[in-house]
Amino acid sequence: xxxxxxxxxxxxxxxxxxxxxxxxxxxxxxxxxxxxxxxxxxxxxxxxxxxxxxxxxxxxxxxxxxxxxxxxxxxxxxxxxxxxxxxxxxxxxxxxxxxxxxxxxxxxxxxxxxxxxxxxxxxxxxxxxxxxxxxxxxxxxxxxxxxxxxxxxxxxxxxxxxxxxxxxxxxxxxxxxxxxxxxxxxxxxxxxxxxxxxxxxxxxxxxxxxxxxxxxxxxxxxxxxxxxxxxxxxxxxxxxxxxxxxxxxxxxxxxxxxxxxxxxxxxxxxxxxxxxxxxxxxxxxxxxxxxxxxxxxxxxxxxxxxxxxxxxxxxxxxxxxxxxxxxxxxxxxxxxxxxxxxxxxxxxxxxxxxxxxxxxxxxxxxxxxxxxxxxxxxxxxxxxxxxxxxxxxxxxxxxxxxxxxxxxxxxxxxxxxxxxxxxxxxxxxxxxxxxxxxxxxxxxxxxxxxxxxxxxxxxxxxxxxxxxxxxxxxxxxxxxxxxxxxxxxxxxxxxxxxxxxxxxxxxxxxxxxxxxxxxxxxxxxxxxxxxxxxxxxxxxxxxxxxxxxxxxxxxxxxxxxxxxxxxxxxxxxxxxxxxxxxxxxxxxxxxxxxxxxxxxxxxxxxxxxxxxxxxxx
RNA sequence: GCCGCGAUAGCUCAGUGGUAGAGCGCAUCCAUGGUAAGGAUGAGGUCCAGGGUUCAAGUCCCUGUCGUGGCUCCA
Numbered sequence: 290x291x292x293x294x295x296x297x298x299x300x301x302x303x304x305x306x307x308x309x310x311x312x313x314x315x316x317x318x319x320x321x322x323x324x325x326x327x328x329x330x331x332x333x334x335x336x337x338x339x340x341x342x343x344x345x346x347x348x349x350x351x352x353x354x355x356x357x358x359x360x361x362x363x364x365x366x367x368x369x370x371x372x373x374x375x376x377x378x379x380x381x382x383x384x385x386x387x388x389x390x391x392x393x394x395x396x397x398x399x400x401x402x403x404x405x406x407x408x409x410x411x412x413x414x415x416x417x418x419x420x421x422x423x424x425x426x427x428x429x430x431x432x433x434x435x436x437x438x439x440x441x442x443x444x445x446x447x448x449x450x451x452x453x454x455x456x457x458x459x460x461x462x463x464x465x466x467x468x469x470x471x472x473x474x475x476x477x478x479x480x481x482x483x484x485x486x487x488x489x490x491x492x493x494x495x496x497x498x499x500x501x502x503x504x505x506x507x508x509x510x511x512x513x514x515x516x517x518x519x520x521x522x523x524x525x526x527x528x529x530x531x532x533x534x535x536x537x538x539x540x541x542x543x544x545x546x547x548x549x550x551x552x553x554x555x556x557x558x559x560x561x562x563x564x565x566x567x568x569x570x571x572x573x574x575x576x577x578x579x580x581x582x583x584x585x586x587x588x589x590x591x592x593x594x595x596x597x598x599x600x601x602x603x604x605x606x607x608x609x610x611x612x613x614x615x616x617x618x619x620x621x622x623x624x625x626x627x628x629x630x631x632x633x634x635x636x637x638x639x640x641x642x643x644x645x646x647x648x649x650x651x652x653x654x655x656x657x658x659x660x661x662x663x664x665x666x667x668x669x670x671x672x673x674x675x676x677x678x679x680x681x682x683x684x685x686x687x688x689x690x691x692x693x694x695x696x697x698x699x700x701x702x703x704x705x706x707x708x709x710x711x712x713x714x715x716x717x718x719x720x721x722x723x724x725x726x727x728x729x730x731x732x733x734x735x736x737x738x739x740x741x742x743x744x745x746x747x748x749x750x751x752x753x754x755x756x757x758x759x760x761x762x763x764x765x766x767x768x769x770x771x772x773x774x775x776x777x778x779x780x781x782x783x784x785x786x787x788x789x790x791x792x793x794x795x796x797x798x799x800x801x802x803x804x805x806x807x808x809x810x811x812x813x814x815x816x817x818x819x820x821x822x823x824x825x826x827x828x829x830x831x832x833x834x835x836x837x838x839x840x841x842x843x844x845x846x847x848x849x850x851x852x853x854x855x856x857x858x859x860x861x862x863x864x865x866x867x868x869x870x871x872x873x874x875x876x877x878x879x880x881x882x883x884x885x886x887x888x889x890x891x892x893x894x895x896x897x898x899x900x901x902x903x904x905x906x
Numbered sequence: 907g908c909c910g911c912g913a914u915a916g917c918u919c920a921g922u923g924g925u926a927g928a929g930c931g932c933a934u935c936c937a938u939g940g941u942a943a944g945g946a947u948g949a950g951g952u953c954c955a956g957g958g959u960u961c962a963a964g965u966c967c968c969u970g971u972c973g974u975g976g977c978u979c980c981a
Contacts, residue, residue: 327979390981423981434981455976456909462977467909470976498974502917511954511972622907627974805938834938842942854941868941 295438298326300447301475303365303439304355305331307446308473310431311354321433322386322459322468329485330449330474334457336386336466343469348451351471355449362444363429367437369422375434386459387434394423448482449475491731497783498628504788504848506779506796507629516626516633518776523796526827528636528775530794531782532614534666534898535638535771538659544612544640549592551616552583561591561749570620585618590743590768593641594750597764602754607764608644608652614775615639629780636775642767643752646690649742649765650697653723656740656769657705660725663771666898669727669785672708675699676715676722684718686744694742694765695721719745720765725773729785737781738773742766789872792850792891793898799828799891800849802840804856806832813860817853817884824892841868850902851891859884873902880904 305324312319312335322334337343343351370378372395379388426435428443440446452472459465476482493499501507506524513519520528536546552574558564564571567587574583586592593611602609616636625631642652657673664671677695678684684691698721702709716722720742728734743766746752753761772778792798801817803810814830821828831840837854844852852868859865864881882890882904890904 323980325980332979387981394981425981436981453975454910457977458908460980467977469910472976509973515972624907624909624977802941804940807938836938836944837940839943840941845942852941856940858940866941 296440297447297475297477299438299440300445300477301326301331302435302437303443304446304449304473304475305333306365306426306428306431306433306435306439307355307358307443308333308351308451308471309335309433310358310428311351312471313431314354315351320384320386323390324433324435327472329476330452330472332470332472334386334459334468334470336459336468343454343471352451358428358443359446360444361429362442364442365439366427367424367439368427369424371422375423375425378432379434382432384434391423391434447475447477448479449473450482450486488731492733492784495731495784495787496628497630497780500783500788501629503846504796506783514633515623516621516631518629518632524779526796527779527790527794531667531772531778532636532638532775534793535659535663536612536614538662538771539610539612539640539655542610542655542659543608544610547593547596547611547613549586549589549596549613549615551586551618553586553592555582555584557591557595558584558587561594561746563587563591567619572618572620587617587619589613589615589617589637589639590641590746590766591750594746594752594766597643598750598752602643602764604645604754604756604762607754608642608648609764610640610642610652612638612640629776629783632774632776635777637770638772638775640769642769643747643754643764644767645754645762646693646765649694649767650701652767653698653701653740654704656767656771657701657707657723660738660740660771661705661707664725664727667782667785668900669729670708672710672726672728673702674715674724674726675702675709675711676717676724677711677713678716678721679714681714684716685748686720690744691721694744698723698742717741717743719743727781729781730787731784735781737778738770739768741768743768789848789870790850791873791898791900792902793895795848795850796827797829797847797849798826798895799851799853799888800844800847801828801830802837802844802852802854803830803832804837804854806834809857809860810855814855817855817888820885821888824888826888826892826895844868853887867904869902869904873900874904875901 302325305326308331309319309321309324312321312333316337318338320336320338322336324331324333335343372391376388376391376395379385379391423434424436425432426437426439427433450473452474454469454471456467457470459468474482474485476485501524504523505521506527507518507520509518536544540546555564555571555573558568558571571587572585574585576583593613596611597609614636616634618634621631621633626633640656642656644652661671675695675698678691699709699711702723715724722739722741724736725738725740726734726736747763747766752764752766754764756762790796799821801814803814811832814832818828818830831843833840841852841854848870850870850873853859853865854868855865862881863884865884865887866879866881867887869879887904894902
């Protein structure tokens, strides 16, 4: 496996080189930046000067040129030059970006600038001092500075396709020149490339922004503003269903709902420390009546500490568990906004536990069990990352407290049979945390929520309880949102399900299609609707003057779980043959069932939140 | 925030300086139907907003708004 991975890496690297070769053939003035291997291919950053703009329309031309290079199957020739000669080469070749890289290599043995923080970028400087020699690769007429490895000749590069072009700053710094980044996809053979392209195609079909439009779930408006989606009746059902479930999973363990206002004096965040850290992300609100400086709340924990601190607490009162599903406001950079994944008004299914140190494990246990059940119910694989502190002094709280807390987190994770991995140095400065990573139906992993221990806010807000011995002690805070933000969760969930929601979340659970508009049909349909509503079901009647075939098609497109057609047969027999959405059943054929029994079964499926139907099972 | 691309009917989109279009949806009428599109007719437009160029701008230029791809992967 590792050998194949190495081979694929060399292929992709070689393709970046070939891309550069082709670009040089087409635009001899091109200045080249870096051309690394990435997840599913490679890219190359290229500066063609302010005049030339490469667009996707140029891809066929570039691909054709690349194909020529590949066809000629020229050997990749590797050679080394002393660093000073290499710099001279870059000057002669008029490659200022390469020259800059080489000068960095000469100076520090790495191209990663110190101020970029190599560790943070996930790269390690590969020399601890100045380098003496650097390597080059050459394919026929084009020579490129490159560490390699490359495949032996240009013919052995597998299957590729240029994917997109975008702007990128030289060395990721917006103060630097903007270059054009050409991305390519590359795989060992055409089959794997095909599979990847199909996956991208599938992801496009499932795009929550597209489905949100098609299924009438949420809308955006120029007049409301960027990053401020509004939810339609259907979308609001989705929100309510998932939020209610998330709440239920905690309310049964003693969490109590609280409510806090959406604007607050900024003093609260000065006390919590958020003002100093996130001040520029807060929306400011001006009072016309008082001199108060208010902000829209960006989070809820400081408020919850105020409720906790509103009365003296005994060790007997702990844990105190608050739950609030509420909207927070954050002024994100406009370029970061998109669909529901990143918004400026985000609704958190937030909760905070205030407990004693010795209660951490038990409390984490409750939350993990809830998360486990939530993600099992929505059918997403869950694994967690235990994020611990490292040995630096960047953390607040005593080392003993940290050690104990980390152990308790781990115990709880093990007790819940969670797939986990541990990572040091990933903790927040105020406490260790558990990150939830979920995998969706097409294999993409998303981080949705975290459980975080917090030793800092209790301190900053002077929280306390009276211990058994009469002394004042500081509680620990546990932050948890199971869904994360509802908007972001829905963006993932809509794509995970491709809009085919299970009965419990489906905005419309049953659609009743009338065969005609006769009085008896209308009356029967109304009776069924009445019964369904009494059972808490969401049923709509399609009594439009259209053909049955057309109405069924409409129900299919709306991805309604159950469709029943009602005409004379059903009225006289009292039975229906439900049309079951394909993903919900393993049985190809549907069977007739009494209408009351049908409704009861669906109602039961909704309350038990199953993904598959038991009908005709 | 920065760079690229885009915004035309409710939706998806065509329209390359000279009379605003199609399909779907919607409305009306005919057909009264049986498990993925029955037929006909019709209504529907601030061509994102503001400014400019031009005899003439949906179309070209500038600014803004909104959307979208990227700006993290290090020779």
